[in-house]
Amino acid sequence: MVLVQLVPAARPEADTPRASDLLALARNASPDARQRLLLGVIALCDASPPSGELSPVLGEIFLTLARQAEREVRKVLSEKLAQADWAPAALVNVLALDEIEIARPILALSPILQDEDLLRVMIEASLEHQIAVARRPRISGRVADAVIERGEPAVLTALATNRTAELSVEGMRRLVEHSRRIAALRGPLTRHPRLTEALAEQMYHWVGAALRQSISARFTVDEAAIGIAVYDAVEGIMRPARTRESSADEAERDEMERRLIDKLQAAGQLRAGFLVRAVREKRLSLFVHGLATLGGFSAPDIRQALNAPSPEALYYACSAVGIDRSVFPTMLIELRALNQSLPGDRGKAVWLRGSLSQTSAARAFRALIADSFGNLQAAV
Structure with missing residues (x-):
């Protein structure tokens, strides 16, 4: 047939x-x-249907x-x-969860689908379905936030190319932050109508030459100031003379490294790779302040995670700032060498359970630290 x-x-x-x-x-x-x-x-x-609603029999x-029915019929x-505003909602939802070749027209165009329906597709359907939702014209901020929360690179890239999506200021900021690790986001975001000058200046630090030209064509970027900040922060302070470092008081060194982190953050240069480098260069205090600042945590909470009997809290803090779980085991060995074999090895290797979003990791870190503090108060 x-x-x-x-x-x-x-x-x-x-x-x-x-x-x-x-x-x-x-x-x-x-x-x-x-x-x-x-x-x-x-x-x-x-x-043309006689009214806006089908009779129960037709439904x-x-x-x-x-x-x-067979696949061809569906x-x-x-x-x-796909574009019928009179189609039965139950049928539209069935088709939206069908295989992607069947679902795609419905996901792209159907006026019947509501936010709850699209969120259900995000949870229950395949990656291709999620990409189709992210590309859907004029998706709401609620759906866009759900896409960002899941953090799937291909779905995020589809959202970045959807210029009609109702992205909030915070949603755009999180997309830009994701572009640190997902190179495919950078091109669409540099051309996105909701990209602000402040976010463009942040992106300028990690995009290539061609995209820097694209950013410069849209916004005023002070390349000289950025270059000076990066040089002062990374070259001028990250590698101080050994004689000065060896003679510095521990408290002074800690304060110096805290100021360095503040300067890197202000210059938009503080990111996950810098923290990994700090550990490899045996700069534990620099790692503590950097992880606290980048993750929005406190330095005492990071130190508590470093001295815990289990590395679980530290893993969540590292995941919250974008340190890849494949890097964590090696970094943990180096941290233990710097910190009297802490954190301990109690519990299971949580980094083997699978990846989780940065927001979920931050939430898990704060919950563990709060529980630990509560247990300590109870013991006292």
């Missing part, structure tokens, strides 16, 4: 099939009945067809109903 041959020409009103005939066909599993049912459904889709026809239904 060739599907193209099934699509009928415009029909006069008298040829529009009756609901009772279509319901009988829907309950008939023979190939001939299926073909006639498809022709009848297409005729109904082409006809049952559509839903029965979607659940029992695909035609999806294409025909």
